[in-house]
Amino acid sequence: DAKTTQPPSMDCAEGRAANLPCNHSTISGNEYVYWYRQIHSQGPQYIIHGLKNNETNEMASLIITEDRKSSTLILPHATLRDTAVYYCIVRVHGSGNTGKLIFGQGTTLQVKP
Amino acid sequence: SAVISQKPSRDICQRGTSLTIQCQVDSQVTMMFWYRQQPGQSLTLIATANQGSEATYESGFVIDKFPISRPNLTFSTLTVSNMSPEDSSIYLCSVERRVRAGGTEAFFGQGTRLTVV
Numbered sequence: 547d548a549k550t551t552q553p554p555s556m557d558c559a560e561g562r563a564a565n566l567p568c569n570h571s572t573i574s575g576n577e578y579v580y581w582y583r584q585i586h587s588q589g590p591q592y593i594i595h596g597l598k599n600n601e602t603n604e605m606a607s608l609i610i611t612e613d614r615k616s617s618t619l620i621l622p623h624a625t626l627r628d629t630a631v632y633y634c635i636v637r638v639h640g641s642g643n644t645g646k647l648i649f650g651q652g653t654t655l656q657v658k659p
Numbered sequence: 660s661a662v663i664s665q666k667p668s669r670d671i672c673q674r675g676t677s678l679t680i681q682c683q684v685d686s687q688v689t690m691m692f693w694y695r696q697q698p699g700q701s702l703t704l705i706a707t708a709n710q711g712s713e714a715t716y717e718s719g720f721v722i723d724k725f726p727i728s729r730p731n732l733t734f735s736t737l738t739v740s741n742m743s744p745e746d747s748s749i750y751l752c753s754v755e756r757r758v759r760a761g762g763t764e765a766f767f768g769q770g771t772r773l774t775v776v
Contacts, residue, residue: 578762589663589751589767590702592758633701647692647753647765649702 568634682752
């Protein structure tokens, strides 16, 4: 079973920041938080990941709370092409062993004009 | 990045028949993953395919129903056997690459949309 909880759907106005929350209250110390998205009729696409520090790349920012029990994915300026299902996943990393990607139901983000 | 080609992209099959889905990667990878996505649902991992060994199946999936081959480091096949309408899904192949210390990025094929009638 997925170890994360996400709202099933969210709306965002085009050009505004989209903030997608994720709860992972049972996360272990060696588990990373990953975000993927799936645009309709395509395979999932990697967005970002982090362990405990906030992370930023060209697509998004990831804010992880100090206790690591929740995180927020931020799309700073949402466009219509960001409409997709966003998946928050926790997975373990260890020496020579990477945990499986277990997808929950995700959040359907609808960006509106 | 990794380029993944899946064939066929879609198919309509008669119940009781089998379909073999091919996955070709543009570079060598240790593990390849097969997922199923039922209509309106999230992705479910079927199995992990390592070259040179038997695939590792997730709970609820068995080798007799979903046999997997992994003949080399760039290719894998998934067969959906003795199909029923409940097997109608999108089947996706995936590989992973390290992106930075401690992290990996998964790449997915475009999927095979299977309809069983």
